Every structure is written in structure tokens, then in C-alpha cells.
Amino acid sequence: MTSPPQIEAVIDLEAFAANIAALAACAPTSALMTVLKANAYGHGMIPMARAARAAGSPWLGVATVDEALELRAAGDTGALLCWLASPGASFGAAVEAGVELTASSAEQLREIADASRGASDRPRVQLKVDTGLSRNGARGPQWTELVAAAAAEQAAGHVEITGTWSHFACADEPNHPANDAQQDVFRDAVDELSAAGVHPGLRHLANSAATLTRPSSHLDLVRVGIAAYGIRPDPTLTYETVLTPVMTLRARIAQVKRVPAGAGVSYGHQWTAGRATTLALVPTGYGDGIAIAASNRAELQVRGERVPLVGRVCMDQLVVDLGDGTATRGDVATLFGPGHDGEPTAQDWATASGTIAYEVVTRVGGRTVRTYKGLA
Known part of the structure; x- marks a missing residue:
């Protein structure tokens, strides 16, 4: 299997x-x-x-x-x-x-x-x-x-x-x-x-x-x-044509843990927990095309809720703060998608990273598996 x-x-x-x-x-x-x-x-x-x-x-x-x-x-x-x-x-x-x-x-x-x-x-x-x-x-x-x-x-x-x-x-x-x-x-x-x-x-x-x-x-x-x-050539460009983003990027949570107030997260402790909170480890990073510039700025979606990326993006991993929310190992963390269900979009990640959505989708690679759905 x-x-x-x-x-x-x-x-x-x-x-x-x-x-x-x-x-x-x-x-x-x-x-x-x-x-x-x-x-x-x-x-x-x-x-x-x-x-x-x-x-x-x-x-x-x-x-x-x-x-x-x-x-x-x-x-x-x-x-x-x-x-x-x-x-x-x-x-x-x-x-x-x-x-x-x-x-x-x-x-x-x-x-x-x-x-x-x-x-x-x-x-x-x-x-x-x-x-x-x-x-x-x-x-x-x-x-x-x-x-x-x-x-x-x-x-x-x-x-x-x-x-x-x-x-x-x-x-x-x-x-x-x-x-x-x-x-x-x-x-x-x-x-x-x-x-x-x-x-x-x-x-x-x-x-x-x-x-x-x-x-x-x-x-x-x-x-x-x-x-x-399905991505706007520029986020400010206006037109009537309806286009739908084609790519949804997601990963399965590898670990969930509770940490105390004051716990530092990831290299350099660029983020420190202000109170006891629950962290989830998402196994993707800049080795797969995730921009380090998104550290402490981007959001993901877990169990229908947007949660912040905290700490520095690593080569293989990033961390999100669930607060008092819950998740289990194997749950899906959506980095971006069409946005129809409240998940972040590639443009959201571009804004968080100080770049353009072209770069966000084009750099997706590394160990990412592409799965195609819809037409044969």
C-alpha cells in the first residue's frame, strides 16, 4: 500500500x-x-x-x-x-x-x-x-x-x-x-x-x-x-474574467507538541512563545521552495483555521502555532490554494515573502509530489 x-x-x-x-x-x-x-x-x-x-x-x-x-x-x-x-x-x-x-x-x-x-x-x-x-x-x-x-x-x-x-x-x-x-x-x-x-x-x-x-x-x-x-499577473490588476488558481500546496503534520511560555522556535529563536501554546511541525522548507522570507509572516490552514508560521523556515521543516487549537500527526496543513475555503493563496504567500506569486508557484519543487485531479 x-x-x-x-x-x-x-x-x-x-x-x-x-x-x-x-x-x-x-x-x-x-x-x-x-x-x-x-x-x-x-x-x-x-x-x-x-x-x-x-x-x-x-x-x-x-x-x-x-x-x-x-x-x-x-x-x-x-x-x-x-x-x-x-x-x-x-x-x-x-x-x-x-x-x-x-x-x-x-x-x-x-x-x-x-x-x-x-x-x-x-x-x-x-x-x-x-x-x-x-x-x-x-x-x-x-x-x-x-x-x-x-x-x-x-x-x-x-x-x-x-x-x-x-x-x-x-x-x-x-x-x-x-x-x-x-x-x-x-x-x-x-x-x-x-x-x-x-x-x-x-x-x-x-x-x-x-x-x-x-x-x-x-x-x-x-x-x-x-x-x-489562475494567478493574477499583478494583485492590483482588475478584470472581469473569472480565473481559478490551479495549485494547492499542502503537507502532512509530522509532530504536535505543547511548549511553555518563553520557548524559542527554530534557528536563532526569531520567535518566542508569549504563553503556553501548541506547535505543529510541517515537513517542508526552503529545500522544497518555501521562501525563508516568509518566516514569521505567512499563514497556513490547519483544520479549517488559519494559523501563523512561527520561527525561521528551515531546509526541511517549518513550525506553526496552533495556540489552543488541536491537531494530530498526519493532519493536513495547507500552505496555499484557491482560497475558496479560507486557506491562504499563493498571492498571500507572495505578500508575506516580499515577492510575486509567479515565484511562489514556480519554485515549488524538491521533494514535493505533484498529484493531478480532474481531467484524464
Whole structure:
């Protein structure tokens, strides 16, 4: 008989599918890409890819070539884009596997073309323009150089340009002037590409926040990442679309004990009991992705009640103060979930840790067992 997991992330695939449907409805004339980078934001890339396809997502997106090849090895055959690669990436293998690649410079485009010589198909390449995020992508004269390289490589039959895209810097602030500015730069970049005789292919700019709040940016395709997992791109962002957090993180209590007033808890005695109280030991810690910064700030739920995390988060353990409440070994302590039953949310933990909810779910790992419920 298999024992229940000590630390478990329960992933609700029905909620995931409902989120994808709701996001698709925000951009009904655009195709939708579900982003699965970084192990699907901590939710498990392969199961979430299958669930996304079952939910009708025509495109999947990942950051690296290795992530794309892992999806192909797991049996995914649909439209798939990756966009972040250092020199020497496995471009040839990606082309053979039918993965669409992104070129962010003329040099990278030529490397993709050279690495794919002898492949059965031409590389399908999308071009990334830096419209103001100042991260990846070509900008200004570099974009002009990339456009010229794309025209030459496509005319020579070395590549097929299938898309043109960029990424917002401030879409979670709908009124930020950078949003209009980036759309203007993107439009000009597409016009420059067309003027060079290269069809831009699929044009895409909208991320989760823009999908939810900025219809003018939806274009041919929208890329939904964190919103697909039910988490607000920013806690202050307002929209009418109903999204449900997909992950519930919980652990089984390993020990319960009564301690006297004055008892210090965990390393450095950063918390001391002000009165006699009951403590419960929860067997998860920073080795599993729980932020030390949440020490003495976050809450968990035990037997339907929120209880404070007290003392410093350790590698494998954290402690909660039950006060005069009761619990027994094996009881479930919920760190976060959708919040429907009063439990903390990933955003609550982000606030307690001084970070963003993206990081809270993405860093879940270590010994955490992922359990999937809902869709087959």
C-alpha cells in the first residue's frame, strides 16, 4: 500500500481547462498559446501540456530548446514555439522535431540556418523585436539587420519566417504609457519587415495581462502564462474574467507538541512563545521552495483555521502555532490554494515573502509530489 505524500502539490486540471477557455474568450479572434516554461510555472510541464492540448490550446510555448525537445519526446506534436537560446543550442534537433524557433538577432538567425543544414525541413523561425522591454529581441539598427538577414535567408530557401513578436514591459499597468509606445514600435517593425518583402506571419504581443485588459494588442495570437494557472499577473490588476488558481500546496503534520511560555522556535529563536501554546511541525522548507522570507509572516490552514508560521523556515521543516487549537500527526496543513475555503493563496504567500506569486508557484519543487485531479 502506497503511503500518502508527505508534501503534495495538488493540481486541478479542470480549473486549468476552465482558465484556458476563459482566456480564449477574451481574445476570440486570436489564436491562443499556453506558456509552459519553467516546468509549467512549477505545475509540471508534461501533464500541463497534455491538459492544455485537451483544453483546445492550439499553441504551446516554452523558453528553451531543451524544454521544447522534452515536450516532443513526451509525444506532443502540435504547434510549439521556443524563444531563449544561447549559442550552440540544439537547433538542428529542434527543426527535425518540428519546433518553431525564435531569432532575436541576425547572428542567431544565421546560426539557426547553418545548424539546420541537411534537415528534412526548413527551419520555421519567428522574429522577435525588442519594443521597449530591453531584454531579448532586436532593437533599432539591430532589427533592421535582422530584417535584412531574414529576407536573404528566406529568399535562399534556408528558413521560413512564420511569425513576428514582442513582449510588454508594463501590461500589468494598463494605463502605463509604455504600452501604447510598445504597440507603436511593434507596428513600425512589422511594416519594416513587410517592406523588405517578408510576410510577418503570426503577429503576437499580448501576454496574460494584455490578454485580460488590452484588446488592441491581441493581434493574431495571445500568449497566456501565469493567468492560465489562475494567478493574477499583478494583485492590483482588475478584470472581469473569472480565473481559478490551479495549485494547492499542502503537507502532512509530522509532530504536535505543547511548549511553555518563553520557548524559542527554530534557528536563532526569531520567535518566542508569549504563553503556553501548541506547535505543529510541517515537513517542508526552503529545500522544497518555501521562501525563508516568509518566516514569521505567512499563514497556513490547519483544520479549517488559519494559523501563523512561527520561527525561521528551515531546509526541511517549518513550525506553526496552533495556540489552543488541536491537531494530530498526519493532519493536513495547507500552505496555499484557491482560497475558496479560507486557506491562504499563493498571492498571500507572495505578500508575506516580499515577492510575486509567479515565484511562489514556480519554485515549488524538491521533494514535493505533484498529484493531478480532474481531467484524464
